[in-house]
Amino acid sequence: MINEERIINKFIEMVKIYSPSLEEREMANYLIGELKKLGLEVYEDNAGEINKGNAGNIIGILKGDGPEVMFSSHMDTVTPCKNIIPIIKDGKIMSKGDTILGGDDKAGIAAILEMLYIIKENNLKHPTLVIVFSIAEEIRLLGATSFDESKFNLKYGFILDSSGKPGSVVKQAPYHEQIKLKFIGKAAHAGIEPEKGISALYVAAKAISKLNIGRIDEETTLNLGIINGGHATNIVMEELNIVGESRSFDEKKLGETIETVIEICQNTAEEYGAKLDYELTREYDGFNFSEDYELIKLVKQAADNLKFPFKAESLGGGSDTNVYNKKGIDTVNLGIGMSKVHSTSEYIEKEDLINSAELILELVKVISNDVTK
Template sequence: MSHVSNPLDEAAAEALLVRFLAVDGVTGHEAAIAAEVSDALVAAGVAKSAIKFDDAHSRIPLPTETGNLIATLPGTRPGPRLLFSTHLDTVPLCAGAKPKREGDRIVNATVGAALGGDNRTGCAVLVAMVETLLKHNLPHPPITLLFTVREESGLHGARELNPADLDGAVMGCNVDARVPADLVIGAVGQVNWQVEIKGKAAHAGVAPEKGISSTLVAAIGLTQTHREGWFGKVQKPRGNGTSNPGVFEGKPGQAAGDATNVVTDFVHIVGEARSFDEAFAAEIASAYEAAFRKASEEVTDSAGDQAEVAFTAKPSYPPFRLEEDSPAVQRAKRAAVSLGMSPTTQHSNGGLDANWLVRHGVPTVTVGAGQYEIHTVHEYVNLPEFFDGCRLAIAFATIED
């Protein structure tokens, strides 16, 4: 494919990628990588006065070193303001990564660790785009750059963002996927749920009938959700989705139960429900609640007492779907076609910062930049696709309306 009208300096873009991959910044500890990205933006020509950090971290219910990094570029031609976004953080498995090149890939020289291509590719793409726009004086409308925190631990930075800080951006391009031309235009929403089941301890060998087994209540409840079609892949006439009870424990960080000769008196389960329909995700969670409450009625002690069930559910992030003919999707398609790519549209079963950006009023398409085997020790970045991700961002910024 031809990139004649898209003057990306591949060596400079690769240097940015390697530079950012070498900086630790696991979720909640983004201060160092945020400073590195900020310095790179200034070196590319962004005015220091146009770079700021918001106060989203003060609203995130988890310790977070810094707020979202936000920068703006004035337009060099008329047009609606565009948003370019990505996230700063990596999963904890990426701590200590040492990037190195092997052929057309960037891999990790540190054994037993992930690389962090998710999402240092996005950080490098955005800075490389800015560097290219300013170096070559490419015409573009006003641009806002957003680098979020704590994406990997719940999309918190995007969720707590003040939409006013985006300066009226009307559409966005989020870099956080694999293949550049596979445009993600929709994603599921998620409801997080948890249940505490309080039974009664008793000697399991001497008088088990005097106890109320929380383990048994939990097991019956989970079995019930499976039998009724609410466990795992959920397909109902009124909606589709998925669910998973991911954590089964006692008191936080402890085993469920104290010993084999004691009836388990406390179980804590943490799970999720996902769907493209926000109401249906909540319905899946409600089905779990109903199953646990029904199970508690089946398990009683010799006096007829039953376990206490405390169930809570809370939306984690909303679903979204962009229409194929929406301006953001059409712009992304035209940008891809201008580079000789054949764009397709996709829907994700995982959450993205775009879920919240769309909810904040900025229709946002997510594109890729060559990140593969993410969240694993086999992670790598495909450089040709990374370069195409950079070019796609440049084209999204510069293509005529």
């Protein structure tokens, strides 16, 4: 039932729209128009105001029979995303030039829009559908965090934002903590009296050498990704700032990893007469569903009906799914076939784009049949 030409054309049209995080206005306007054309009740929330962006989350409601079910993808993309020129080659849609494609997550949006078109054109039965196109997913999941779930009575939700093939579902995602470290030494002239200074760089290097960075175990990772400090080559570096993160499927292990980092850095700073300041931020909580869980079984049934290979997997990345589960909305992330995301080599196969729409349309049918049993 999927209109293959339409979904591909819509996707290509959307990836050309400039929409980096907190600058989603043009994309938001486009989607407001699309949802209204489809006859949905549409509004824009205050997530843009809360997060100092130029657009809020776009929410569309299509009344139906049965529970409220959310389908969601995010509007923002990573950079470089200006003047994207999409091309089709060997069955793949990719960008021409030095930009991303933007399939993360406009492929998800295209699938949701096509699902809505098919439902309306064929007058298909459906539960009440709450469509959420969120802002700023790529920067700390800000749009989903600002979403006011109290306005709805959502039974569960499906996020279209995973790199797996259509028919795959993320059953487990990690807890994620950001850590900011500031090593404070003492400035001195590097050529005249360096011995009177305490190099924050030297102290930090000593501390880092004692850390286990990378994959800690099968459930846990630690990374230090940003380092900056110093003002001139002739000054012993007084301050060095490091921003890192740890992720783990096990919340206890996450806490232990962060505690180890702080303990090693504090002890090393004291050893060399320096000081350490630190700041912790919980980016998001993890989730873990068994394959017997209702949502996972719904996805499996839809995949089986379409003869798509089903796979329930654990992934080390986060998404809006983490936020909605924390809010009490049982939610899973669906594979839509995105490949090499966050790079200029990004692409998506046309078949996966089409199959993503097929899958969620089948999910709607499965849910509707369950309601009438």
